[in-house]
Amino acid sequence: MSSALESPSRVVESVDVTAGREARALVIALAGNPNAGKTSIFNALTGLRQKVANYPGVTVERKEGVWALAPDLPPASLIDLPGLYSLDAASIDEQIARDILTGRMNETPAPDVIVAVVDATNLERNLYLVTQLLEMGRPVVVALTMVDLAERAKIEINDEKLSESLGVRVVPVTARQRRGLDELARAVLDSVGSDAPGAQWRLSLHAEEEVKRLAGDGWQGRAEAMRDLYADELPEDELRREAVGLARERLASANPQWWQEPVTARYRWIEGIAASATPGARDERPGATEKIDNLVTHRLFGPLIFLLVMAVVFQAIFSWATLPMDLIDRGFGSLGEIVRAQMPAGLLTDLIVDGVIAGVGGVLVFLPQILLLFFFIALLEDSGYMSRAAFLMDRLMRGVGLHGKAFMPLLSSFACAIPGIMATRTIENPKDRLATIMIAPFMSCSARLPVYTLMIAAFFTDRKLFGFFSVGALLILSMYLLGITVAVVVAWILKRTILKSPPPPLVLELPPYRVPSLLNIAQTMRSRSWLFVKRAGTVILTISILLWALMTFPRSEQKPVPDAQEGAAVQAARETGVEARGKPAPGTAAQAPEFAGDEGEQMRQSYAGRLGQLIEPVIRPLGFDWKMGIGLVASFAARETLVSTLSIVYNVGKDAEAESPSLIEAVRQAKRPDGTPAWTPLVAVSMMVFFVLACQCMSTVAVVRRETNSWRWPLFMVAYMLAIAYVASFVTYQGGRLLGLG
Amino acid sequence: MSIAYAAINPTGDLLERSDSFKPSTVSLDRLRVGTNARVLAVGGEGAVTRRLMEMGVVPGAPVRVIKCAPLGDPLEVRVRNYHLALRRNEAQNITVVISDE
Numbered sequence: 016m017s018s019a020l021e022s023p024s025r026v027v028e029s030v031d032v033t034a035g036r037e038a039r040a041l042v043i044a045l046a047g048n049p050n051a052g053k054t055s056i057f058n059a060l061t062g063l064r065q066k067v068a069n070y071p072g073v074t075v076e077r078k079e080g081v082w083a084l085a086p087d088l089p090p091a092s093l094i095d096l097p098g099l100y101s102l103d104a105a106s107i108d109e110q111i112a113r114d115i116l117t118g119r120m121n122e123t124p125a126p127d128v129i130v131a132v133v134d135a136t137n138l139e140r141n142l143y144l145v146t147q148l149l150e151m152g153r154p155v156v157v158a159l160t161m162v163d164l165a166e167r168a169k170i171e172i173n174d175e176k177l178s179e180s181l182g183v184r185v186v187p188v189t190a191r192q193r194r195g196l197d198e199l200a201r202a203v204l205d206s207v208g209s210d211a212p213g214a215q216w217r218l219s220l221h222a223e224e225e226v227k228r229l230a231g232d233g234w235q236g237r238a239e240a241m242r243d244l245y246a247d248e249l250p251e252d253e254l255r256r257e258a259v260g261l262a263r264e265r266l267a268s269a270n271p272q273w274w275q276e277p278v279t280a281r282y283r284w285i286e287g288i289a290a291s292a293t294p295g296a297r298d299e300r301p302g303a304t305e306k307i308d309n310l311v312t313h314r315l316f317g318p319l320i321f322l323l324v325m326a327v328v329f330q331a332i333f334s335w336a337t338l339p340m341d342l343i344d345r346g347f348g349s350l351g352e353i354v355r356a357q358m359p360a361g362l363l364t365d366l367i368v369d370g371v372i373a374g375v376g377g378v379l380v381f382l383p384q385i386l387l388l389f390f391f392i393a394l395l396e397d398s399g400y401m402s403r404a405a406f407l408m409d410r411l412m413r414g415v416g417l418h419g420k421a422f423m424p425l426l427s428s429f430a431c432a433i434p435g436i437m438a439t440r441t442i443e444n445p446k447d448r449l450a451t452i453m454i455a456p457f458m459s460c461s462a463r464l465p466v467y468t469l470m471i472a473a474f475f476t477d478r479k480l481f482g483f484f485s486v487g488a489l490l491i492l493s494m495y496l497l498g499i500t501v502a503v504v505v506a507w508i509l510k511r512t513i514l515k516s517p518p519p520p521l522v523l524e525l526p527p528y529r530v531p532s533l534l535n536i537a538q539t540m541r542s543r544s545w546l547f548v549k550r551a552g553t554v555i556l557t558i559s560i561l562l563w564a565l566m567t568f569p570r571s572e573q574k575p576v577p578d579a580q581e582g583a584a585v586q587a588a589r590e591t592g593v594e595a596r597g598k599p600a601p602g603t604a605a606q607a608p609e610f611a612g613d614e615g616e617q618m619r620q621s622y623a624g625r626l627g628q629l630i631e632p633v634i635r636p637l638g639f640d641w642k643m644g645i646g647l648v649a650s651f652a653a654r655e656t657l658v659s660t661l662s663i664v665y666n667v668g669k670d671a672e673a674e675s676p677s678l679i680e681a682v683r684q685a686k687r688p689d690g691t692p693a694w695t696p697l698v699a700v701s702m703m704v705f706f707v708l709a710c711q712c713m714s715t716v717a718v719v720r721r722e723t724n725s726w727r728w729p730l731f732m733v734a735y736m737l738a739i740a741y742v743a744s745f746v747t748y749q750g751g752r753l754l755g756l757g
Numbered sequence: 758m759s760i761a762y763a764a765i766n767p768t769g770d771l772l773e774r775s776d777s778f779k780p781s782t783v784s785l786d787r788l789r790v791g792t793n794a795r796v797l798a799v800g801g802e803g804a805v806t807r808r809l810m811e812m813g814v815v816p817g818a819p820v821r822v823i824k825c826a827p828l829g830d831p832l833e834v835r836v837r838n839y840h841l842a843l844r845r846n847e848a849q850n851i852t853v854v855i856s857d858e
Contacts, residue, residue: 100808100811100812101808101811101812136838136839137837137839138838139813139837139838140812140836140837140838140839142811143811143812143813151786164857215825236765272798272799274802275810275815276810278807278810278815279815279816281819282813282815282817286817307825312826312827312833313827314827315827317826317827318827384820385789385808402842405842405844406825406826406831406833409826409830409831409842409844410826410828410829410830410831411828437764507818520803520804520805520808520844520847521843522805522808522812522841522842522843522847523808523831523841523842523843524839524840524841524842525833525839525840525841525842526813526839526840626822
C-alpha cells in the first residue's frame, strides 16, 4: 500500500510564476464537504471581492473571488466549488466540479492548485473527497479546519503524519480568527507547478488486473480505466465498450459487489491514514450537540420548537418587514412627487415618475423581506438547525411528494413568493426544486390581501354564519386553504408527469451545532439581495415601464362625459366621500371626480383599456365585465394594482385604498350596460378565486426566470396557473349561478 | 477480538467463523437504539446506496442508531464520527453486526 512519500518534486520554483513573458494570475479551486468550513475560508480569503453568477445553461451557482496571495504577485482567482461528498456521482454539482477541475469548463482554465478543506472532527469522510482530488492531476493543499473543536473532543491530529501519508501539505486553518491563512497562501504558492500526487490506494488483486488491462500509460491511464470500469454507463467507443463490458462480467462473477470496490478500497486506505494521524482518538462527539438535540429532535418538543422557529421567521417577514417596506414605498412616492414638481408636465415626466421611479421603487421594496428571510436562512443553516428541521419535516413533506427542505420556502411564500422562491436554493435535486418553485405562488401572499379586503368589505361585511362566524373571515381562510390544496395537487401531478423523478432520497448530514458566523450571514444577505436587484430587478423595471405605456397610450383627448352609470358612481362617491371623511380635504371632494374622470377616461382609452374590452367575451363566463378586465390586465403586473386600477376605472381617484368607502360604494353601484349590477357577491367570490390561483406578479416571473436560468419555466408557470384560475373561477361563477346563489 | 471486522475480507464477503461465536446480524432499520454495531454489507444498487457508501457506510464502519424522527421516519444514525439521517427503507439495505464495544 502506501509508503512514505517524498515531498512532491518541484518542476518550477514558485517565484517563476511572475518571471517569464507575463505574470499570470493563478487560478485556485476550493473544494470540500458541506459543513466543513469551506464557506468561512472562502469569505475570509476573498472578503468583499467575490461575485456570484450562474454557469451557462445550468442553475448551479458559480462563486468566485479574489485572493491576494502575496503582495508582490497579481491576486489569484479563487473558485468556490459546490460542497461535495464525492466527485463521482451523476448530479449536476459533481459534473460541474469535475469540469472545472479538469479545465473543461470554458472561460475557466484548470486550476493551478486545489485547496481541499478537511474537517478535523470528521476526518475519514472528508478524506474521501481528498482521495479523488489527489487523482485530478493538479497539486493539492489540505486546509484542516475545526481543529479547535477536535481538540475539545480530545481528538489530536498530527498534521505532519497526515501530510506524509497523503503526500501533500496540510495547513491547519481557523478562518474566523484568521489563523493559518498566510501559511495556506504560502503552501499554495509552494505547490504551484509541482507534480500531482496521484492515487496511492489499491483495489483487490483481481480488480487491479482488470484495470491494468484497460489502462494506458502512466497514472492517467489508470484513472481513465477506473472511470470506465466503474462508471454508471459504458464508454461510447465500440471497442472500449466491449473490453470494459467483459471486464465487468469477469469481476461480477467473482464478486457480486464488485462495483463497490473503489469506495471500500479508498476507505481502507483512509482508515489507515486516520489511524496513524489521530492516535487514540475517541469516538465522542461534542456533548453540547447531543444535549441540544435531545430537545430539538425530541418526539414532542422537536416539532414544537420547529413551529416556534417558523412562527418567528414568518412574523419577521410578514410584519417586521412592513415598516421598512412602507418607508421605501413612501420614499419613492415622495421622490416621484419632487421630480414631478421640478420637471415640466408632460410625457417624459410621466415616464420618469410613473414608469422608471415607480418601477425602481417596485423592485427595491422587496429588499427588506429578502434581507430578513436570508438572514434567518443563513442563521439557521450556519448554526446547523436547518438539517434538523428537514429531519423533522421529511415524513410530512414526503407524503405530499415534496422535499423536506421545501417547508421554509413555502412558508415564506405566504408573505411573498419572491424570497420564498429564492430560498428553494437549498433543495439540491433540481426537479424537486422546480416543483417547489412552481407551486410557491399558490401560497396566498400578502399582496392578495387588499383584493380580498375590498371584495369582502363590499359584499360580506355583516354576514355571519351560525350567528358568530364572520363570513368574511371564513372566506379569507377558504382562499388560503384553496391555495394550499391546489398547490398540493399540482405538486403531486407535476412529480408524476413532467418533473418525474424518483422520490427524493434522504441522506442528510446532521452537523454539530456551531455558533453562526456573522460574516457568513452578512455575505449571504449581501449576495442574494444584489442578485435579486440585478437580475430580477431589470426584468421588473422593464415590465413596469411597458405597463405604464399600455395604460398611458394612446393619449385621450376628450373631456369626460359622464354617462348614466358613471354619473351614479360619481354621485355616490361624492356623497360618501363627504360623509366618510367628514371635512373634505381642500379641493379633493369637489375636484376629485373631475380628475378621476380624466384618469378614468384615459385608462379606458388606453391600450390597457382596449385589452380589457377585448377580453371581455372571454371573461364574461367568469362573471367579469370589461372594466374588471382592465383591472385584470393591470394586475398581471402586480396584484395590488387591482385596487388602484379599479378605483381609476370607476373614477374614484388613483389613491383609493382597499378600504376606502368611495371605492367600495363604486363597486357596489357599478352597473352593466343593461342595468344589472356588475358586481354581485358571487362575482366577488369568483374574482377572489381567480386571484388565489393566477400568477399575477411580474416580480415572481422575473425571480423564477433568474432562479431557473431560462424563460421556459416562468412562462409555463404563468400559463398553467392562468388555466387553473380560469377554470376554477368559471366553476365558481357558473356553479354558483346554477345553485341560484347569484 | 472484534469478530465482525475480522470476519470480513476486503471484498466484503463473510468468511468462515467458529460455530461457538454467532455474531448477530440485523438490518440497520431494526437495530435497537443505542446499540453499537459495525456495517457488514451494503445491499441495494441505486444512487442512494452509492451516496451512503461514499459517506462512509462501508463494511467495517462503526454505526449506532441515535433516534428516529417524531413520525417514525427518518432515522438518525451515528456513522464513524458524524450523524446521518436516512430513511428506514434505505436503512433496510444495510446489514450490520452487533459489536461488543
